[in-house]
Amino acid sequence: MATATERIFTEFKEHSVAEFFKKNQQMLGFSGKTRSLTTIVHEYVTNSLDACEEAGILPDVTITITELDKESGKYRIVAEDNGPGIPEKHLGKALGMMLAGTKFHRYMQQRGQQGIGASGCTMDAQITTGKPIKVVSRYDAKRITCELSIDLKSNSPKVMNLVKEEGNFGSGLRVEAEVGDVKYDKSSFGVYEYIRRTALANPHLQITLNSPEGEKFTFPRSSNAIPPRPVEVQPHPLGLTTNDLIDFAHRERECRKLSSFLQERFVRVSAAKVEELQGMLPDIDFNKKPADLQWHEAERLIKAFSQVKWIAPSTDSLRPIGKEQIEKSLKNILAPEFLAITERSPKIFRGGIPFMVEAAIAYGGGAGKENGGVKTSEIIRYANRAPLLFDNSGCAITEAVREIDWKRYGLKNFEEEPMSVFVNLSSVYVPYTSAGKQAISNEEEILQEIKNAIMEAARDLQRYLSGKTRERDRAERKKAILRYVSQLSKDLSELAGKGTPEEIEKMLVRLIETKYSKQIEEGEDEKEEGGKNGKIEEEEEIEE
Numbered sequence: 001m002a003t004a005t006e007r008i009f010t011e012f013k014e015h016s017v018a019e020f021f022k023k024n025q026q027m028l029g030f031s032g033k034t035r036s037l038t039t040i041v042h043e044y045v046t047n048s049l050d051a052c053e054e055a056g057i058l059p060d061v062t063i064t065i066t067e068l069d070k071e072s073g074k075y076r077i078v079a080e081d082n083g084p085g086i087p088e089k090h091l092g093k094a095l096g097m098m099l100a101g102t103k104f105h106r107y108m109q110q111r112g113q114q115g116i117g118a119s120g121c122t123m124d125a126q127i128t129t130g131k132p133i134k135v136v137s138r139y140d141a142k143r144i145t146c147e148l149s150i151d152l153k154s155n156s157p158k159v160m161n162l163v164k165e166e167g168n169f170g171s172g173l174r175v176e177a178e179v180g181d182v183k184y185d186k187s188s189f190g191v192y193e194y195i196r197r198t199a200l201a202n203p204h205l206q207i208t209l210n211s212p213e214g215e216k217f218t219f220p221r222s223s224n225a226i227p228p229r230p231v232e233v234q235p236h237p238l239g240l241t242t243n244d245l246i247d248f249a250h251r252e253r254e255c256r257k258l259s260s261f262l263q264e265r266f267v268r269v270s271a272a273k274v275e276e277l278q279g280m281l282p283d284i285d286f287n288k289k290p291a292d293l294q295w296h297e298a299e300r301l302i303k304a305f306s307q308v309k310w311i312a313p314s315t316d317s318l319r320p321i322g323k324e325q326i327e328k329s330l331k332n333i334l335a336p337e338f339l340a341i342t343e344r345s346p347k348i349f350r351g352g353i354p355f356m357v358e359a360a361i362a363y364g365g366g367a368g369k370e371n372g373g374v375k376t377s378e379i380i381r382y383a384n385r386a387p388l389l390f391d392n393s394g395c396a397i398t399e400a401v402r403e404i405d406w407k408r409y410g411l412k413n414f415e416e417e418p419m420s421v422f423v424n425l426s427s428v429y430v431p432y433t434s435a436g437k438q439a440i441s442n443e444e445e446i447l448q449e450i451k452n453a454i455m456e457a458a459r460d461l462q463r464y465l466s467g468k469t470r471e472r473d474r475a476e477r478k479k480a481i482l483r484y485v486s487q488l489s490k491d492l493s494e495l496a497g498k499g500t501p502e503e504i505e506k507m508l509v510r511l512i513e514t515k516y517s518k519q520i521e522e523g524e525d526e527k528e529e530g531g532k533n534g535k536i537e538e539e540e541e542i543e544e
Contacts, residue, residue: 033183043117096157128180194278233317283370337364340460375418391439
């Protein structure tokens with residue numbers, strides 16, 4: 001007779017990662033009809049952009065959405081690009097296996113990270129319509145056409161009806177998926193807004209959206225400069241945890257000594273730095289095998305890392321958008337009245353990962369968002385150039401914006417200002433709050449760096465708004481004085497007994513115009529000097 005313990009464990013079973021995500025689709029961003037559709041488009045677009053950039057191709061992406069059944073929320077989504085395509089032997093795993101891909105295991109800045117996104121879209125099509133996705137991959141004078149689904153129990157791809165052709169077909173990937181329980185709309189969380197924001201942060205991209213309503217929206221590229229290919233890097237000693245160091249050391253198979261392991265597997269660790277560490281930790285044997293490193297020794301090494309002065313991480317591993325490209329893009333799409341852009345130097349957060357923050361504030365013009373006919377502020381969030389539309393309240397970027405005292409920068413109420421705050425975080429590894437990749441975790445180092453970048457841009461906005469206020473006050477004073485010139489001219493003519501009122505009026509107007517012209521020139525000089533001083537003050541504020 002089975003014991004109570006044995007009876008409990010009769011239901012003990014193993015499950016694949018695909019089965020887990022089938023039951024927890026919301027973790028991949030499939031929650032809510034509008035969000036689910038946007039998530040699918042997001043995954044296909046980010047994959048296209050990553051592939052094109054790594055292949056050195058100016059990306060041209062087309063998204064076509066067709067409504068099939070309004071009542072059940074069934075749509076057909078076609079995503080097509082001009083990228084390098086996917087070879088036949090990798091096609092199934094790339095689009096039909098969770099945690100398989102070219103990104104998860106590499107320290108390289110790309111939009112995708114886990115190797116889940118595109119496979120998640122295949123799974124969603126499968127469980128909402130029962131249909132496989134259709135794929136056409138063109139590469140190396142070949143064209144592969146097939147249907148593809150996922151065996152959820154084994155997390156393995158099922159490739160069906162494969163046709164292989166030889167010929168000059170160019171290159172690119174076309175994915176067609178029929179999905180249910182989704183909805184197309186023009187809200188701030190819909191596909192159109194996602195496409196618009198993608199175009200904002202990727203000026204080298206040309207992207208077209210063919211909507212279910214028959215509308216065609218094309219965002220042409222404003223730059224022909226392809227971002228440099230991402231560089232695979234090694235972690236920086238700062239930011240590593242004890243577990244990170246133990247994990248790296250115990251997996252090491254090439255370096256025979258702890259000293260050479262530190263130099264070979266981490267950036268900025270030279271022979272001189274190893275000697276400095278040895279001087280700080282004389283009882284640790286730096287000639288031992290990395291695999292023999294003990295937990296207590298790793299703890300002491302991590303502590304020593306924090307006491308050594310390191311060179312900042314190289315910018316080679318990071319691919320920011322760049323000031324010039326952000327300016328082109330925001331001016332092209334938002335056409336703001338004022339624009340300030342800041343680009344911070346690289347920093348480090350846990351795991352020894354370098355990151356970099358870019359921020360911009362666009363004010364007036366097309367900046368901000370329409371809310372009942374009134375312009376209000378908006379926060380435009382990005383991670384590695386990919387828009388973050390959802391989970392706004394739980395994101396480090398939103399938190400940083402909320403923590404800033406905007407009154408210090410001449411803004412009475414941030415929520416009611418016609419402005420857009422644009423922030424892009426670039427990193428080899430972005431600490432998302434979930435597999436849906438829609439919000440950045442509130443890591444202390446990242447949160448503070450985002451605040452610093454926004455405050456720098458806000459300083460420039462403050463100077464601009466102060467200048468506008470001064471000019472408005474001058475104009476009002478001038479207008480008030482000119483109001484009395486006519487009467488004053490008559491009175492002066494009568495009292496002096498010479499000169500006509502018209503002659504005196506001309507003289508007075510000339511004097512007033514000269515006075516206010518000088519004030520404007522002096523104001524410009526003060527503005528320029530204030531800019532220099534303001535920059536110094538802001539840097540001091542940031543350091544504090």
